[in-house]
Amino acid sequence: MTARTILLHLRLPFSVFLLPVFLFALTQSAAPDGWRVAGVFFILHFLLYPASNAYNSYFDKDEGSIGGLEAPPPVDKELFYVAWALDVAALGLGAYIGWPFVVYLLIYGFISKAYSHPAIRLKKYPVLSWLIVSIFQGGFTYMMTLQAINDIPVAGLLTPQVVLASALCTLNLLALYPITQVYQHEEDARRGDLTMSRLLGIRGTFISTAVIFSLSAIGFYGYFGNTTPFYLLLLFLFPAVAFFLRWCYLVWQDERRANFRFTMQMTLIAGLGLNFFFLVLWFLHLPVV
Template sequence: MTARAVWLHLRVPFSFFLLPVFWFALSQSPQSDTGRALAVVLIIHLLLYPASNAYNSYYDKDEGSIGILEAPPPVDRTLFYVAWGLDLIALVLGAFIGWPFVLYLLVYGAISKAYSNDRIRLKKYPVISWLVVGFFQGGFTYLMTYQAINDLPLWALTEPRPLLAGLLCTLNLLAIYPITQVYQHDEDSRRGDLTMSRLLGIRGTFVCAIAMFGLSVTGYYFYFEGGSPFYMLLGYLLPAAGFFLFWYWQVYHDTGKANFRSAMRMTLLAGLGLNAFFLTLLLLNRS
């Protein structure tokens, strides 16, 4: 594989869509250290997530659109070694953060490999894979990020407020994850993977997203106690919500509209909205 092909399969820009979890944790942190926070975000988004993407690409060997790649290049064993190499570097650097963070990296790495590896392949089981992705990329990552950047004891994560925040991150992922699969039905069928989106059907995928997003919005109302941050969140998400409803109307009348480019636009708008909101919240809480 060429260096460019490897870089494309790492899908580093795709990590941007998961940055809201980090910004949310940082905005709620009472005693965060700038150096620790920077190390945590770099290890997760430049090492852990790209390693997971590369490992997934190696085992899937996608020929159709996947992630942010409309035409993924062919893969070989090089990608497998790169994925493991990034994981090892993440663990070494994570040791400077603390053993709970190393434990997080180990657990997340193991789950991401079980998700893709042919011998286990959680990806074949729609409900399990949906819940696993939602929890580990959402709530689990939020809690361990919150712990790492504040250097807190693990028992501190059992308090109601961080648990609710973690639940909200999980609900966000449960809403958006099937949408990222909605254009891959043919590719997933070719590999024998019954994803959550395939199980729900194209229209059902949109209904699921609406239900999960509704639960998420309700949760944010209680988290922010109906205050101004909640309404600010709604404002930031308005473009994504408007596009989603328009896209759903199109798909309802023509399922062919559930395509790669629309899914990427939806994911981009949602990512931009959440990133902007949590960054604004961070600035407000620090001012």
């Protein structure tokens, strides 16, 4: 494999879609340590997530479009070794952050491998994989980011505020995860994977996303209350909601519109909206809840 091919399968730009969880934890930190913030950001988005992407690409061997890659190039064993090298590097650097963060990296790494490894392949189990991926990429990552960048005791994560924020991160993933699979039904069927989106069907996937995302919005109102942050959130998410509604209309007319390009546009608009919201929250130094 060429260096360019390996780089493509790391899907570094795709980490942007998981960045809101990190930024949410950052905005809810009164005085985070700068070096810890930089270290955790680098380990998550340049080592852990790319390692997971590479590992999944190696075992899936997709011939059709996947998240972040419309035409994935062929893979070989070299990508497998790169994935493990990135995981080892993440653990080595994570040791400087602290043992709770290392435990998090180990658990996340195991879950990501179980997702696609043929011996377990969580991806075959629609509800289980949907819940596990959403919990670990959402609430679990929020908690461990908050712990790592602030160096607080793990027991300090079990407050109502932290638990609610973690639940909101999980809800967002529960809403968005099936929609990222909606164009892969044929590819998943070819491999025998019954994903959540295949189980729900194309229209069911859109309905599920709309319902759960609405619950998430209600949850954020409960978290922020009738304050500036909540209305800023609505403002930054308006483009994603408008795009989603228009996309729903198009898909109801022709289900072939549930394709790779529309999915990536939806994911990009929603991801950037959340990222910009949390960055504005951070730069304006609005009060931590």
